[in-house]
Amino acid sequence: MDMLSPSYLPAEHHQLPDLPGVYRYYNKEGKLIYVGKAKNLKKRVGSYFNKNSGINQKTRRMVREIQTIEITIVNSEFDALLLENNLIKKAQPRYNVLLKDDKTYPYLVLTNEHFPRIYPTRRVIPSRGTYFGPFASVKAMNNVLDLILSLFTIRTCKLDLSPEKIAADKFKVCLEYHLGNCKGPCEGHQDEKSYRYDIEQAKNILKGNLGVAKSYFKENMQAAAASLDYEQAHLFKEKLDLLEKYQAKSLVINPNTDSLDVFAIVSDEKFAFVNYLRIKNGAITLSKTVELKKRLDESDQDLLLTAVVHLRDQFQSDAKEVLVNKDCEDLPEGMVFTVPKIGDKRKLVELSLKNALYYKKEKALLAGENKNKKNRVLLQLQQDLSLRELPKHIECFDNSNIQGSHPVASMVCFMDGKPAKKEYRHYHIKTVTGPNDFASMEEVVQRRYKRILEEGTSLPNLIVIDGGKGQLSSAVAALRDLDLYGKIPIIGIAKRLEEIYFPGDQYPVFIDKKSESLRLIQRIRDEAHRFAITFHRNLRSKGALGSQLTHIEGIGESTAQKLLKHFKSFKNIESASRESLVELVGKDKAEKIFSAIHP
Structure with missing residues (x-):
């Protein structure tokens, strides 16, 4: 809060x-929530607290939050x-119009040094x-820079x-x-x-004064031609033609027209879009559209007015005349x-309006695409x-196992086409010995949906099995046992050719290899x-650490796991004191472990 400014309570x-x-x-909380201007501070601020003023609901909500009012008196409304x-x-207060434009813009700098660079x-x-710009796009800036480097050395x-x-070479x-x-000033x-x-x-070109350069x-x-240096005269003529061609391509109205700023606004319930065209010597030197988010039904x-002040300040405009599409x-x-x-001038305003309308249309299309993208893939x-x-x-x-060690399985869940990580599940294979992927798949599918039926939670709309026809048949067997087969669609995705199979089908389902739906299944x-x-990797790592302990006589799997759970790693167990081991596993086992680790 600025303590140097006069401060008032709402009353x-x-x-x-x-x-x-x-x-x-x-x-x-002392946070700035709104900034406003006024021709008469007393009347303008008072209008917010006048119950008969008919202010809208958003403004009422803001007024309820106001605890302190600060003012700064100035010479004029401007x-x-x-x-x-x-x-x-600077502050982007909560209830002020939000100008959605946080990008940085490119400039061309003419350096202060011997033999200046651009x-x-x-x-x-x-x-x-000296900085020239900002340019609304890199392409526009490069066009000007390329022209300058083509005309001058x-x-x-x-x-x-x-x-x-x-001089020192x-x-x-x-x-x-x-x-x-380059003419070699370095030598x-x-x-x-x-x-x-x-x-x-x-x-002059950077300032837009093409007439001076021409x-x-x-x-x-003409001077080269007068001295019969026709080769040099031809070189200057080529550069003059290049400059005129550039000007003709940019020209939209009479080149003798003074500098103009052109603005057009279109809006809907929540947003407004303002296009800015800067005209210099009859050419558009800048085009920029900004989006403003409404906060208080402005x-x-x-x-x-907000956009005009912001854009003219941002692009350092000194144009005397401002054309707009609304009084x-x-x-x-x-x-x-x-x-x-x-x-x-009317045509320029129509051109600016066309740009604003195009931006509004593109934003609406993009918003519709983002909204429907999720459903589009699922519908496909x-x-x-x-x-x-x-x-x-x-x-x-x-399933995951390596030579039958630590056989495990996983289940991942996608909701609305996105991972629902809280629903992911890990499974230790309990009823299968050795590397039997088919039996392992049957076990975990049965365990998963038996539990869902017992708890009464929602069943999926689709089950995907990672594997070929064997794993798919095993999963189907589990669903049959639970009387769920036919009630939930189930498919298998074969690893080698990325083919999709339904139970009992000899041939895979044809899905375009580039389709979004296949990519979603592959992603899942x-x-x-x-x-x-x-x-599986974590279990193997724990198993390897555990084996370093279980080879000690008198230390079994449960003690090893207890130690690892407490100390997190074998290295920490090695550096543990005898007293901390005794406290955790008792004196007898602690002595055995300490003697084995520190012989």
């Missing part, structure tokens, strides 16, 4: 001054608007040089080309010199004065918006396997395999 709102300024609302924008951008960056360090190396180092020319892209082949001529013209090439072309005019009444003094009715799986119900609940079983199978292998 003291009538004490606020009749002056323009910014007000800030804080909750009981100053209040700028301060409000900066405070919202290169792209996203970090603005003012002492390093500007170095791209990072050498410190101070006069002393050049510290450097050698690189490939760029031999390609004609003194170009002086700094002539180099800076190119830099000044490049600066005049430069035209004058040089009007389009308020949202547009904004009661604008702060110093701001003028125009809603053009005819001509080129239901169709591919001819299932009666949508497979929202899928369970998959896998891979997860079951991973879960089983992890469990």
Whole structure:
């Protein structure tokens, strides 16, 4: 909380001054929840606490949270608007309009050094040089940079080309010199004065003053032709043509048109979308659309004003004229918006509106895709396997054993196409001796669904068995014993060819190898395999540690497991004191263990 600002309680709102300024609302935790601007602080803040004002439900909820009010008095409503924008951008209060745009933008920097360089960056360090931008996209920035490097011989190396180092022959020319892209200032082949001529013209292009750069090439072309240097004149003509071609491609209206900022807004119940076009010398030099999330049912005019201030500040616009698609009444003094009715300016507003509408449409499509993606895959799986119900609940079983040691199984569960890890289960194989995958599969499937029937919990819509026809038949036998076969669809996925089998079918089900439904089954199978292998590996590790203890005479499996559970590793048991061993397993066993480990 800013202790230097005047502070008031909600009941003291009538004490606020009749002056323009910014007000800030804080909750009981001292957190800033809303920032607003006002032509008259007393009237504006008072309107929130007037029960007859007809404010909406969201605003009432905010008002109930207000514990403290702070204000800052400014000279004009326009100053209040700028301060409000900066405070919202810095604090992002809960009830203010949320501008969804947190990306960093690229700039082109012209460095402060001997033989200046021009290169792209996203970090603005003012002492390093002059920054041009930000550009709304990397592509737009690269187009300008490529044009500059095509027109002028500007170095791209990072050498410190101070006069002393050049005079001392510290450097050698690189490939760029031999390609004609650089005139070799590093070896003194170009002086700094002539180099800076190119830099000044490049600066004009970065500022959008293409007319100055065109005049430069035209004058040089005519001068070269007058001195009968036709080769040089042709070179300047090519660069002039390149510049004119670039300008013609960017031109949308008369090149003599002053700088313009164009904004258009479209909105729905929850969001607004504002497009910004920056026009310079008749060309679009920037296009950007932002999304604003409504918090207190703000009007389009308020949202547009917020976006205009934010975007003009972010992209450092100095355009005198601002074109919009909606009338904004009661604008702060110093701001003028125009809603053009005819001509080129009207077409620019329509173009900006078209961009905003396109962004809104794309967002709606994307939201619909994300919402339906989950069901789309499950619907496809239901169709591919001819299932009666949508497979929202899928369970998959896998066995794991190596030469019969520690035979285990796993069951993984997917809900709505996503892993439900709390429902995963591990199984120690109890009734099978040796590496018998078929009998092991029958045991775990029977155990799983016998328990579900006893507990009355929900059965899956689909069972997947990791294995071929043998494992599938074993799982079916378990379901028959429980009178569940035919009530739950069950399939097997064979490892070798990734084929799907139904019980009793000679041939696999045809599913497109690239289909999302097959990928979902494979993902579930891979997860079951991973879960089983992890469990098996842990058991083998514990078994190996246990064997180091059970070979000691008088120490059995239960004592070994007790020690490992307490000390976590054999290394910790080795470093344990005799007293701690006695406390855990008794004096007799402790002596045997200690003597064996420390002979």
